[in-house]
Amino acid sequence: MSTQSSSNRPVKVTTQTVVDMKRQGEKISMLTAYDFTMAQIIDQAGVDIILVGDSAGNVMAGYETTVPMTLDHMIYHTSCVVRGVDQALVIGDLPFMSYQVTPKEALRSAGRMMKEAGAHGVKLEGGKAVVKTVKKIVNAGIPVMGHLGLTPQSIYQFGTYKVRAREEEEAKALVEDARALEQAGCFALVLEKIPAPLAAKVTEAISIPTIGIGAGDQCDGQVLVIHDMLGLNKEFNPRFLRRYADLSTSITEAVQQYITDIKSGDFPNEDEQYS
Ligand code: KIV
Numbered sequence: 422m423s424t425q426s427s428s429n430r431p432v433k434v435t436t437q438t439v440v441d442m443k444r445q446g447e448k449i450s451m452l453t454a455y456d457f458t459m460a461q462i463i464d465q466a467g468v469d470i471i472l473v474g475d476s477a478g479n480v481m482a483g484y485e486t487t488v489p490m491t492l493d494h495m496i497y498h499t500s501c502v503v504r505g506v507d508q509a510l511v512i513g514d515l516p517f518m519s520y521q522v523t524p525k526e527a528l529r530s531a532g533r534m535m536k537e538a539g540a541h542g543v544k545l546e547g548g549k550a551v552v553k554t555v556k557k558i559v560n561a562g563i564p565v566m567g568h569l570g571l572t573p574q575s576i577y578q579f580g581t582y583k584v585r586a587r588e589e590e591e592a593k594a595l596v597e598d599a600r601a602l603e604q605a606g607c608f609a610l611v612l613e614k615i616p617a618p619l620a621a622k623v624t625e626a627i628s629i630p631t632i633g634i635g636a637g638d639q640c641d642g643q644v645l646v647i648h649d650m651l652g653l654n655k656e657f658n659p660r661f662l663r664r665y666a667d668l669s670t671s672i673t674e675a676v677q678q679y680i681t682d683i684k685s686g687d688f689p690n691e692d693e694q695y696s
Pocket of ligand 1: 453472473474475476477514611613634644645646
C-alpha cells in the first residue's frame, strides 16, 4: 500500500489499513508465503497482506490436501515468515481441527499463533458454524479473517475442488454467511472459487474487504498461492491462475547448467577459489 508516515517512511499494514482501503476503493494485494526468504522478497516488493496458508501442506509438504497440517506446522511456517516481514500484515491460517471442536480450543490455537509465531491475525474457514468461534477469538483481541466458498479443509465433504455456490440455495447461504462473519467481527473475508457475480454481491453487501481467489474482479482484493503465480507448480492450471513467472523452467535450466559446469571442470574457475 502507498500509505506513508509523516516522516516519509512506509508504515506497517494493519487490519484497519485494509478496511480503509476498501472504503477508499484501493485494491488489496495478498500472497501466500511459508518461509523467511520468500516473505522478505514479497514484503519488500510491497504486498499488503501475507497469508501463511495451510496450502503449505500442498506446496511445502507435498500432501494431497491441507487436512494433515497441524497447528505446530503452521506456527513454524508463520514464525519463519514473520521474521522476514517489515511492513505487510501477516495472517496465520488455523489448520483443520485446531478450531472446530470448541470456541475455547480455537482461542487457544489462535493465541498460540499470535504468541509463538508472532502473527498479526488468524484465518479460519466456514460460515455460520464458526460464528461463536470467531466472536470468542475477536473478543480476546485477535483479528480474524474468514474464508467462504471452496474451503479446502472440507474437501472430503465436498468431494471435488469445483466452483462452489452455483446453485441459488448455496449462493443465498453464502451471502448470509458473509454477513454473519462480518457481524461476528471478522476484519476481512477470503472468497474462494465462486461465480464472479456472487462475489460482487457479497462485496457490495458487507463493509469488510473481500479477497478473492477465483472469485472475479469485483472483490476488494486478490490472493494467489506464491508457488502457483511464480510458475513453480506447473501441474496446477485452474482458470483463475495468472502466472507471473516461469521459475520452474528457470530453476531447471540453472541446475542443469551447474551440473554441466561441474562435469566439464568449468566450475569453480580461478576467481571462485582461494589462493
Ligand atoms: O491456504 C491458503 O493458501 C489459502 C488461500 C488459497 C486463500 O487459504
